[in-house]
Amino acid sequence: MNMPRPGVGEFDLIRRHFQRPAHPQAPGVALGIGDDCALLVPEPGHTLAVSTDMLVEGRHFLAGAEPTHLGHKALAVNLSDLAAMGARPLGFTLALALPEANEHWLAAFAQGLFALADAHACPLVGGDTTRGPLNLCITVFGQLAPGQALRRSAARPDDDIYLSGRTGEARLALALLLQEPWAVQACGAQALEQHPQLQQRLDQPTPRLALGRALAGVAHAAIDVSDGLAADLGHILAASGVGAELDLSALPLAEGLQPLTAARRLQCLLNGGDDYELVFTAAPQHRATVATAAQTSATPVSRIGRITQSPGLRALHPDGSSHSIEAQGFDHFG
Amino acid sequence: MNMPRPGVGEFDLIRRHFQRPAHPQAPGVALGIGDDCALLVPEPGHTLAVSTDMLVEGRHFLAGAEPTHLGHKALAVNLSDLAAMGARPLGFTLALALPEANEHWLAAFAQGLFALADAHACPLVGGDTTRGPLNLCITVFGQLAPGQALRRSAARPDDDIYLSGRTGEARLALALLLQEPWAVQACGAQALEQHPQLQQRLDQPTPRLALGRALAGVAHAAIDVSDGLAADLGHILAASGVGAELDLSALPLAEGLQPLTAARRLQCLLNGGDDYELVFTAAPQHRATVATAAQTSATPVSRIGRITQSPGLRALHPDGSSHSIEAQGFDHFG
Structure with missing residues (x-):
């Protein structure tokens, strides 16, 4: 149902901000927007690999979020899904509900969006624009050689578990933005100014596409960390019917997290979410190949544990003790 | 950014209502949800043909819309885009923002959605669910033999113009629902009860997939009528650099529209929108082939005009007079 209103502004808006010449490095697109x-x-x-993510104001980003960052992030979280599958991007569609047709907002959003799209030769191929409460829905398409997909269900007992980059900074940045007392008391009211890396990790995550592609055909299972390391690793364990031991001392710790209490630090590392790093498993005989994949993709990778036959997720402390971890990932309808 | 909240309800919700066994007629899906x-x-x-549409409450459907109909319509408007391209459905993704996790709503929505999906062997392959103002974003995927796509830019001078089904009923139904005086005065307050077809056309449009596929490789240009016959035909004319003459006496008239004044009737027929019929062009020597396509797809098709070299859209009246039509399609940001 289209509420009757005259005009041609929608089409003009779309053309001005989202229609661009064909990307020279995107041979997979026979027909784009229009x-x-x-x-x-x-x-x-x-x-063909396909994934879709919807970002809602007040839930996935704060009201008034900087539109350039929003454009980056909306695409980044989708590209991260392609990375976790080992796929190469082909293109994406964007559906956008906006409360008003704000030129400045659209220009800034498009800038952030296309900077990341161009960096990965992933053109916008279609979309939809409508008026409504701010909502961004992107669907990405990628391609994979047959049999090379990194599926959640492919982890095997004795696999090593690896993590790209590091977790926890996005969660801490969010806590500081929301002025959660535990974060402000530990890090100080100026922490976001002192550690710009923290907020960058929240606003502009890096999809690990080069690493994912280098791992295709090498790693067994992979997932991207959106709900938290423990929760997302938990999805691999459930889908593969296995368990895991995490070596807590092997988890890389960002400088910004150091002022936190040990308990809060662990919570950020394991349950923070919004990291968009890859957690993946590979057979121990492939350690050298994984190291090469990390090197060729210029992505830091840490070996953080191993897959076990027995179910459950256990954390090994540096003192040799261990405890069972229950995944506490974010849930939109908990 | 994920607002920190515990629980696993989202995953349960999705599993319960949207995860289903693989569709036996969907061999194009190697890996579905999960x-x-x-x-x-x-x-x-x-x-591969791809299209995305976002439906927002209060804009594309009324608040409190029947969820079974909404499930049907959200997919139908996307399948209609595949039909307009001549593509065969492969699958779709659904991103859904809901103000609350209402079991009854989800069950009814899924029922309407899957009834249509099953009828076209078009399985749900992935999605996203989040809390937020009601918003439905579907992306559909279809396939086409090379060179068979029905592009907007392919109309040629002297092509016949055809319309599937008939236009105007959805617009009249909307006017009656909104109690617009011109509609209520002409048709009476009970019109929706007397002509259930009217509201069905608004709530449960029929994507013309079989016709679209039968036309692939035969017709030149095609588009589906979502913004209104004049506006959407106008998109073909603009993309093809041609004009058109519409024979108004050839436009099929639904019984429900007969009580309207001639001016209102014409407005419904030409500028109504939400019809999800196909308007397409084909060379005059293909009239028999088009008739066969209509017959094999069991879809009524009317020849309603012809493409002209000179630009613009003219309406030919039965008395031999003509007037120029300006497209007044719906615009979300006018």
Whole structure:
């Protein structure tokens, strides 16, 4: 149902901010924006990987969020899903509900969006724009050689567990933005100014696409950390019917997290969420190959534990003690 | 950013209502819901068609809309884009923002959604669920043999113009629901009860997939009528650099529209919107082929005009007079 209103502003808006010349490095797109459908042509014999994420104001980002960062993040969280599958980006669609047609907002949003899209040769191929409470829905498409997908269900007992980058900074930045007392008391009211890295990790996550592609055909299972390391590793364990031991001393610790109490630090590391790092498993005989993948993709990778036959997720403390971890990932309808 | 909240309800919700056994007629899906990405395998050599549509409460449907109808319509408007391209459905993703996790609503929505999905062997392959103002974003995927896409830019001078089904009923139903005086005065306060077809056309549009596929490789240009016949035909004319003459006496008239004044009737027919019929063009020598396509797809098709070299859209009246039509399609940011 379309409420009757005259005008052609919608189409103008879209054209001005989102229609661009074809990307020279995007040969997989036969037809982009402007028809009923976009037409994509994956390389012959390749499998198509598809993922969709919806970002809602007040839930996935704060009201008044900087639109350049929002454009980056909306695409980044989707590209992160392609990375976790080992796929190469082909393109994306954007559906956008906006409370008003704000030129400044659209220009800034498009800038952040296209900077990341161009960096990964991932063109916008179609979309929809409407008026409504701010809502960003992106669907990404990627391609994979047959049999190379990094599935959640592929972890095997005795696999090593690896983590790209480090977790926890996005959660701490959010706590500081929301002025949660435990964060402000530990880090000080100026922490976000003193450690700009913290907020950058929240606002502009880096999708680990090069690493994911280098791991395709090498690693067994992979997932990206959006709900928290423990929760997302838990999805691998559940899908693979295995358990895991995490070596807490192997988890890389960002400088910004050091003022926290040990308990809060652990909570940020394991249950923080919004990290968009990859956690993945690989057979021990592939340690050198994983190291090469990390090197060629210029991505820090840490070996943080191993998969076990027995179910459950246990954390090994440096003193040799251990405790069972219950995943406490974010839940939109808990 | 994920606001910190514990629980696992989201995953349960999705599983209960949206995770289903693999569709036996959907061989194009290698991996469905439950991983970072879905994996699709189009037939070798085929092109992938992609479209996305976002439906917002109060804009595309009224607050309190019947969720079964909403499930049907959210998918139907997307399938209609595949139909307009001549593509065969492969699958779709659903991103859903809900103000609350209402079991009854979800069950009814899923029922309407899957009834249509099953009818077209178009499985749900992935999605996202979050809390927020009601918003439905579906992205559909289809496949096409190479070179068979029905593009907006392919209309040629002297092509016949065709319309599937008929336009105007959805617009009249909306006017009656909103109690717009011109509609209530002409049709009476009981019109929706007397002509249930009217509201069905608004709530449960029929995507013309079989017709679209039968036209692939036969018709030149095609588009689905979402903004109004004049506006959407106008998109074909603009993209193809041509004009058109519409024969008003050839436009099929629904019984429900007969009580309207001639001016209102014409407005419903030409500028109503929300019809999800196909308007398409084909060379005059293909009239028999188009008739066969209509017959094999069991879809009524009317020849309603012809493409002209000179630009603009003219309406030919039965008395031989003509007037120029300005497209007045719906605009979300006018």
